[in-house]
Amino acid sequence: MITKAHLQRLGREHGTPLFVVDHDALRRNYREFRRHLPRVQAYFAVKANALPEIVRTFFLEGASFDVASMPEFNIVYANVAGMPPKERQDWIWDKIIYANPNKPVETLQELNQYKPLVTFDNAEELLKIRDHAPQAGVVLRVRVTNTGAMVELSSKFGAAPGEAVDLILLAQKLGLTCEGLSFHVGSQTTNFNNYVEALALCSNIFKEAADRGYRKMNLMDIGGGFPARYDESVKPFRELAKVINNELERLFPKDIQILAEPGRFLVANAGYTVSKVIGKAVRDGKPSYYIDDGVYHTYSGVIFDHCKYPVRAFRKGPTKLSAVYGPTCDALDVVSMAENLPELNRDDLVYSENIGAYSHASSTYFNGFPPAKVVHVNT
Ligand SMILES: Cc1ncc(COP(=O)(O)O)c(C=O)c1O
DSSP states (O other): OOOOHHHHHHHHHSSSSSSEEEEEHHHHHHHOOOHHHHEEEEEEEEOOOOOHHHHHHHHHTOEEEEEEESHHHHHHHHHTTTHHHHHHHHHHHHEEEOOSSSSSSSHHHHGGGOOOOOEOHHHHHHHHHHHTTOOOEEEBBOOOOTTEEEEOOTTTTTGGGGHHHHHHHHHHHHHHHHHEEEOOOOOOOOHHHHHHHHHHHHHHHHHHHHHTOOOOOOOHHHHOOOOOOTTTOOOOOOHHHHHHHHHHHHOOOOEEEEEOOOHHHGGGGEEEEEEEEEEEEEEEEEEEEEEEEOTTGGHHHHHHHHOOOOOESSSOEEEEEEEEEOOOSTTTTTEEEEEEEOOOOTTTTTEESTTTTGGGGOOOGGGGGOEEEEEEEOO
């Protein structure tokens, strides 16, 4: 844990806007995930926060990686570039999945030399893989229920379950090997039943594939979606893990390898932001503060991730309902219209916790303001 005093010190020392990553928290999260889901190989979804230092910490913990673009692949690859070629190839096959169902031809051409696992969810993609990355192993992404997830993904990704076995057989016909299935129940899924339903659905697809003569599937990738505890309403991870373990035990024989692609769960509570009050006003009777970070920057998760990050003051005092705005000229740049804050002065620092996932990762340079400076602690 980073204390409030430490955070304030970092803000003063390094200047603002500042994004702080606590590597102890990264390690704690990874170990918690592994402890409660011992059968599951954890592939960190790099997109949640692609800072190379974060990838490095997970690499040293023995994690595997879900990448979704060539730059993400290369961030992971940098950690194994020095390995002897055979060892490196085995590592890539065992520990990387390229889990973006739609890949540009150029990416497939580059990926082919690494013979990775890649996902797909339609016939057109299979043809592309056959033509440009025939050495890849393929994993079929299946469309599953995303009810109750904070960020839903099923509208854009996943083959209809009814088409799944046809696609698996098509892969075989094209000379590719379908190694297994994957799904994503939607990010920040607090409805555990999504996993139960998805696992039952996939178990039936395994059975139907076997009935139709295809017995080469040996992995089940249960995706991401594991919720971060943004507040007490989110049940502890061990409760979800218990549900998942029961279903895995019941539905998937021991020789089926189980993978997961946790992103948010591993990084959300490891990130903090510290920013500074650069202006203040009273608008419609409400104290309003302009800070040097906003929704085009570290608070981008407010827009893209549908997430809220309470803004807190280091200063103590009676609070009033206040507005907090980002620094840009866009009226969309609103961090919050309702924060309980004491009266703040220009140059006061404020902070937010639990902002490690899908926040700094989608920061822009809009309006000439660069992304926040990053500081790593407990590395
Ligand atoms: C294919 C895939 N895997 C894993 C993740 C990570 O999901 P989460 O951060 O909810 O664990 C995502 C997020 O969008 C994804 O698209």
